[in-house]
Amino acid sequence: MSPSRRTAARSVRMLGVVAASAALVLGASGSSSATDIRKFSASAACDGAKGVITVTDKDPKATPAVVTVYLQNNNADLRQVGVPTPVIGSAKGTTITFAEDWEPGAVYRVHVTAADAGLNADLEENLVAPAKACKADDKPTTPGTPSNTPSPSPSPSDTASTPAGSESGTPTPTPSAAGSDSAAPADTGASNAPSPAVGESNLAETGANSHTGLIVAIAAVLVVVGGGAVFFGMRRKGSGNR
Numbered sequence: 001m002s003p004s005r006r007t008a009a010r011s012v013r014m015l016g017v018v019a020a021s022a023a024l025v026l027g028a029s030g031s032s033s034a035t036d037i038r039k040f041s042a043s044a045a046c047d048g049a050k051g052v053i054t055v056t057d058k059d060p061k062a063t064p065a066v067v068t069v070y071l072q073n074n075n076a077d078l079r080q081v082g083v084p085t086p087v088i089g090s091a092k093g094t095t096i097t098f099a100e101d102w103e104p105g106a107v108y109r110v111h112v113t114a115a116d117a118g119l120n121a122d123l124e125e126n127l128v129a130p131a132k133a134c135k136a137d138d139k140p141t142t143p144g145t146p147s148n149t150p151s152p153s154p155s156p157s158d159t160a161s162t163p164a165g166s167e168s169g170t171p172t173p174t175p176s177a178a179g180s181d182s183a184a185p186a187d188t189g190a191s192n193a194p195s196p197a198v199g200e201s202n203l204a205e206t207g208a209n210s211h212t213g214l215i216v217a218i219a220a221v222l223v224v225v226g227g228g229a230v231f232f233g234m235r236r237k238g239s240g241n242r
Contacts, residue, residue: 037119039089040067042110042127044102046134053081053098053127055110059089065114069098072107072126081108102129 042055055067065088069081082098102108108127113120 037112037121037123040065040110040112040123042069042108042123044100044106044108044127044129049134049136051100051102051129051134053100053102053108054095055085055087055098056093056095057087057089058091058093060091062088062090063114063117063119064088065112065117065119067096068111068113069100069127070109070111071100072109077109101134104131104133105129 036059039058040055041058042053044051044053046052053069055069057065057067059065064086066084066086068084070077071079071081081100085096085098087094087096100108106129108129110123110127111121112123
């Protein structure tokens with residue numbers, strides 16, 4: 001074989017080796033990007049008063065996978081959380097949620113399976129729940145339980161409507177006797193009747209058995225006698241002047 005042919009053959013073999021190596025490198029890199037368990041992460045959080053476990057898939061090749069979560073007890077599976085849930089990753093990250101009322105410090109194993117990429121592994125580290133349990137934002141007040149909310153202060157209208165002396169201890173002024181007499185209703189029967197004149201009270205008391213006629217007669221006699229005495233007195237005075 002001539003030197004030129006040997007050189008050409010070597011060149012062809014070198015190109016084949018380089019191409020094969022490049023194919024292996026590209027295939028390995030693509031396989032690792034699709035099957036890298038480090039692209040999955042998990043966290044435990046609260047949704048109001050309920051706990052949830054969230055798993056995030058940041059696979060840019062969007063390889064379909066299935067995630068299963070197990071509650072651990074002394075490095076052994078105690079129970080499965082929910083059901084296996086499918087997920088298709090993305091460069092920004094795709095999340096799936098498992099409803100779980102986790103207890104503080106609980107440990108969970110997260111397993112990922114991607115049959116098309118040959119992935120069947122657990123997350124590198126188990127998930128540990130937070131040390132504080134989930135609580136509701138607002139708790140209803142039990143009837144009869146004293147509330148810490150201060151009582152509202154009375155409004156000015158309520159203060160003004162309270163009678164003076166009812167709560168402050170100040171005695172309420174008592175109306176005077178004159179005021180009570182003036183305020184007392186008058187006796188309608190007594191006010192409508194005419195008051196008896198002076199000198200008629202005895203007549204009203206005696207009635208038909210009184211000595212009214214005798215008194216009138218005596219008075220008339222006295223008037224006549226008095227008049228006669230005055231008349232004769234004046235005549236005597238006139239005769240004496242002559």
